[in-house]
Amino acid sequence: MTVARNWAYGYWNQNHGVSLDLIKGDFLGAGPSIGSVGYAYKDCWDGFCLRVNPALGYLSIKSPSTSSRQSDQGAQLNVKMDYKLSDRFSLGFHPQLAVWKSDDNGSTLKLDFNATFNLSKSGDHKLMLVHERFAVNNRNTDMKTRFVGEGDPIAGYVPGTESTLKLRYVYKF
Numbered sequence: 001m002t003v004a005r006n007w008a009y010g011y012w013n014q015n016h017g018v019s020l021d022l023i024k025g026d027f028l029g030a031g032p033s034i035g036s037v038g039y040a041y042k043d044c045w046d047g048f049c050l051r052v053n054p055a056l057g058y059l060s061i062k063s064p065s066t067s068s069r070q071s072d073q074g075a076q077l078n079v080k081m082d083y084k085l086s087d088r089f090s091l092g093f094h095p096q097l098a099v100w101k102s103d104d105n106g107s108t109l110k111l112d113f114n115a116t117f118n119l120s121k122s123g124d125h126k127l128m129l130v131h132e133r134f135a136v137n138n139r140n141t142d143m144k145t146r147f148v149g150e151g152d153p154i155a156g157y158v159p160g161t162e163s164t165l166k167l168r169y170v171y172k173f
Contacts, residue, residue, distance in 0.1 A: 030064035106138025
């Protein structure tokens, strides 16, 4: 089983398992909260690893100004690809697509490009440089696909920047 800040994967054998994803709005409870559960498949060939994760999701959005709540259901597809260049360095690409029933929420595509450096020989300590971009197609974008900010998975609710660059420390236990 693998557990992170907002998701978990558990595999019943080497390749097949189940995923759980929980994304919460801001610390006041405003903004989008997403819960999803799905199937997870992973495999590796030489230095290349692939994870495919289709899931069903539930979305709840609390307006920060009116405290009203909007709910929706949809489907998500997560694909994660990593290529190990050496024992300590790898490059990755992680596209994620979410499609919701309501045109208000429409669809969101997240593109995550990353470079990972293992700080320890065991791989327990890692440093990741991550570049993320979000594209949204919903009623707020006049049903046209537009890139929006990282804090804005549902366009029009939380302002953000065009893209983000993050440096993350990862501890595997």
